Amino acid sequence: MKQTWRWFGPKDLVSIDDTLQAGVEGIVSALHHVPTGAVWTPAEIAQRQREIATMKDGSPSGIAWDVVESLPVSEDIKKQQGAWRDHIANYKTSLRHLAEAGIEVICYNFMPVLDWTRTDLAWRRPNGATCMRFDLTDFAAFDLHILKRPGAEEDFDDALRAAAAERFAKMDDARRDELAKNVVFGLPGAAESFSLEDVRQHIAEYASISEDRLRAHLIDFLSEVTPVAEELGLRLCCHPDDPPVPLLGLPRIMSTEAHYAAVMVAVDRTANGITLCSGSLGARPDNDLPGMMERWGSRVHFLHLRNVKRETTDIRGSFFEDEHLRGDTDMVALLAAALREEARRKAEGRADWSIPFRPDHGQDILDDLGRKAQPGYPAIGRLKGLAELRGAIAGLQHGAAQ
Template sequence: MRATWRWFGPRDNVPVEWMLQAGVRGVVSALHHVPPGSEWSAQEIARRQAEIGCRADGSPSNLKWEVVESLPVSEAIKTQTGDWKAHIAAWRASLQTLAAADIKVVCYNFMPVLDWTRTDLAYRVGHGGTAMRFDAVDFAAFDLHVLKRPGAAAETPEPLRDAAAERHRAMTEADRAQLARNLVMGLPGGQPGLTLDALRAHLGTYDAIDAGRLRRHLADFLSEVVPMAEKLGMRLCCHPDDPPWPLLGLPRIMSNLEDYRALTRAVDSPANGVTLCSGSLGASSGNDLVAMMKALGPKVHFLHLRNVLRENDLGSFHEAEHLSGDTDMPALIDAVLSEEARRRAAGRADKDIPFRPDHGQDILDDLGRQAQPGYPAIGRLKGLAELNGVIAGLEYIHHGR
């Protein structure tokens, strides 16, 4: 398993030196400033590579940009509206330029409108640190009483409707505004100035798109990009829905094992694969992460290892410590190591699967640093250390390494 670290570029308050000190072997990054649907230029890719490869004092870091996360799929592609064909052409051109720069793993997602969704970005946990949280009652209160989305009441179970009404009554206007700001952080680029009317307009683009139609659009996209990726020796890996169930009336098609089987069947190619995110998928009690790793193993090109603690049957959860949530992380890592052993025996070049300690709780100095939500320095360092300890122990005991 190859330890990597997500880095948001020069604006990230975790400098390159800290990644080195954390002990990672590669870097996960993207050109976050380039709008979805636009082609990534060789110059911008080279600039990001140079930023990763250099410490603040000008000396080489010897770190390389190894995984793209994400090369965004525009809303036009997902809905097949507007300039969607030009956007696919730009995506294909970006693949060619990334391959020429020797970057071969590309993570993307096909979530409509929202990316990840959380109602609280600094939920206080028992030890005094903070974590990101999804409170199902808060979310329903927003959907029903702040956004006032048509159809929301019919889609919300009665116990949750009642709890949401009570929660909304107890909120101040400042509480409601903060909840809305937290939720739009999951939009591509995190659009803090997005109005409720603008969000309603985004949602309206999916009025005629159900899950079946969105799956067809995904298959159309894959048919255009996967053959090129295979020719270039690249590996594309689709990230799951976060959380893995419908939100705001939007279709979700990457939420469970059957969804991923449909993805890999749509275009059968070694380039068409999976980002197995144990946190996103683990928010649903219906997802067995160990079984998913075993079933999808040959197609898993990238791993996000994090844990969540499911709080109730309504769908509330928060980001737990990496070894303390509802996912059996040692068992999942053991399944990953077994897959890697099969790859070595088969002579696969991608025998070491890149992983990163996804998210983390804000602890110690993190609490005053105001990092990108979910990406504290010390919380992720702690998670990586825990994961590395599990990996080392399992390799020693079970895999003879």
């Protein structure tokens, strides 16, 4: 299993030098500054590769850009409107440029409007650490009383509507503003530029798009780009919905094993694969992560390893980002399943037998608390998570060798 680390580029407050000291073997990155739907040019790709390959003092880092996360899919493609055909053509061109640069794994998602949703970006834990959290009552308060989305009342039962009204009434203006900004932060690249009216407009454009229709749009997209990826020796892998439940009246189509199975079968090519994110899928109690790895491992091209603690047993409920070996996902069982899949691939002679993984998210601890890096991506919290995962992998491998 190749140990990788997400890096957001030169503006990331966690440097390439920091990643080396964490002991990573490769970098996960993207061209976040390129507008969604535009072509990733060879020059821009090469510039990011140079940045990853160079330490602060100019010496070589010895690591490379191994995984793209994400080559974004435009809202026009998801809705099949506007310039969506041009965007698919541009996507194919970007895939060719990435293949020419030697990058093989391309992560993307098909979530409408929001890339992810949290109500707290720095929720304090009893030990003083902070983490990201999704509080369902706070989210209902946002939906009902801040966004004031038409039809929102139908998405919450009487008890939750009452709790949300009480919670909203107790919030001061600062907390209401913070909550709105936290939710909007999940809009790709738009944390500071999207208004609530922008969000309402995006949501309204999905009013006529059902889950079945959105899934059909994903299958149409994959039917176009997967043959190109396969020809180029690339592996595409779709990230799950985060959280994996319906929100804001938007369709969700990558939240469960059944969702993934439908798409994997519809476009039955190895290049059409899965980003198995244990945190996103683990927010639902009915998702079996080790079992999913066993059943669909041949199509898992990338692993996000993080853990969440669910605060209820409901399918849709509150949760927070826990430590990597705590929470509700049996991380050791998931790692064991991943190692078995690697062994199967190696025995089959697959060149891609080693599955890249990254320690996804992490709690802000120690000096992270003052660094204020990208929410969910602290230096020391992720280093701690990587060390724990590395230790678990070593233990499993040692046991298998006995």
